[in-house]
Amino acid sequence: MSAAESAVETIQREMTIFARRARASAGRMHPELSLVSYTLLGHLEERDGCRATDLAAHYALDKSTVSRQVAALERAALIERRLDPEDHRVQVLHLTEAGREILAQVTRSRRAAFRERLAEWPEEDLVRFAAYLERYNAGPAGADTE
Amino acid sequence: MSAAESAVETIQREMTIFARRARASAGRMHPELSLVSYTLLGHLEERDGCRATDLAAHYALDKSTVSRQVAALERAALIERRLDPEDHRVQVLHLTEAGREILAQVTRSRRAAFRERLAEWPEEDLVRFAAYLERYNAGPAGADTE
DNA sequence: ACTTCAAGTTGTACTATACAACTAGAAACC
DNA sequence: GGTTTCTAGTTGTATAGTACAACTTGAAGT
Numbered sequence A, B: 001m002s003a004a005e006s007a008v009e010t011i012q013r014e015m016t017i018f019a020r021r022a023r024a025s026a027g028r029m030h031p032e033l034s035l036v037s038y039t040l041l042g043h044l045e046e047r048d049g050c051r052a053t054d055l056a057a058h059y060a061l062d063k064s065t066v067s068r069q070v071a072a073l074e075r076a077a078l079i080e081r082r083l084d085p086e087d088h089r090v091q092v093l094h095l096t097e098a099g100r101e102i103l104a105q106v107t108r109s110r111r112a113a114f115r116e117r118l119a120e121w122p123e124e125d126l127v128r129f130a131a132y133l134e135r136y137n138a139g140p141a142g143a144d145t146e
Numbered sequence C: 001a002c003t004t005c006a007a008g009t010t011g012t013a014c015t016a017t018a019c020a021a022c023t024a025g026a027a028a029c030c
Numbered sequence D: 001g002g003t004t005t006c007t008a009g010t011t012g013t014a015t016a017g018t019a020c021a022a023c024t025t026g027a028a029g030t
Helices: A003-029 A035-047 A052-059 A063-075 A097-117 A123-138 B003-029 B035-047 B052-059 B063-075 B097-117 B123-138
Strands: A079-083 A091-095 B079-083 B091-095
Touching (some): A003 A035, A003 B097, A035 A052, A035 A063, A035 A091, A035 B003, A052 A063, A091 A097, A097 B003, A123 B003, B003 B035, B003 B097, B035 B052, B035 B063, B052 B063, B052 B091, B063 B079, B091 B097
Antiparallel strands (some): A079 A091
């Protein structure tokens, strides 16, 4: 096997290990916000509000799944729905103040965990690793991970 | 924010994206073998058989979860249980021929997907990316992802 | 106006998971 | 050697996340 092939094997194996671990650990670290809820809230913050359908499309989730997630987040008062006056089918989702706070808090705590895990890494390696991950994820959707 | 800090942010974000995508896509690609079943079979192949308890410990899963996964894999005739003659509480799990085949087939197909996604990468980058991932995953357990 | 399309909700089902209670066997300790 | 304690695994129960299908409501096109 060439060096490239063997590297691909390793990447596959390590990405699999990471994926397998991530959800469970996210749930353990932040019982109040699952990985999915976290990313949904993050998306709302980034876009400053959007529709449930947009979330479903962006994360390749069924609209029923998003509907229930949104309902739960609203119940927890982390988001609110605003009826679009232009189109009464549409509810634009927005973070509430509480949602913003929880999101910031979880982000801080996740960041701390990553920092700790990467504490010993030289800056040069961090920058390269980050670039590789971006490049990997930006690759053609559907190949394996979308 | 320093270059290192911003790289950590990116790593966190991209790892999260990857983790969120991975399970669902694995399920879509291989309905016959979930990501968890796949890793369990892989472990059995690598170790040439082991106990359910070992699987639970290694993957930080509850023994009840493993018990049900194992039951399903046995029902599908992908693994078999052999009673340990030394200790009648113990069942040593082994891949069956069918299990070996399915595992090989899914591995091939996953490998093809990764290869395609990484096809344009220079060998040097593949090797470095693989090393970074190994280093990341080998880090202290529990920080974030175990 | 009628049809078709789009946004969301709800019913139903399945998978993965954990925790707790249990059974069966092994080991340890007087 | 019998009692207690530990270990391996199963089963009951509950929860989260997910998908698909059927439905409701509103918008748009013909």
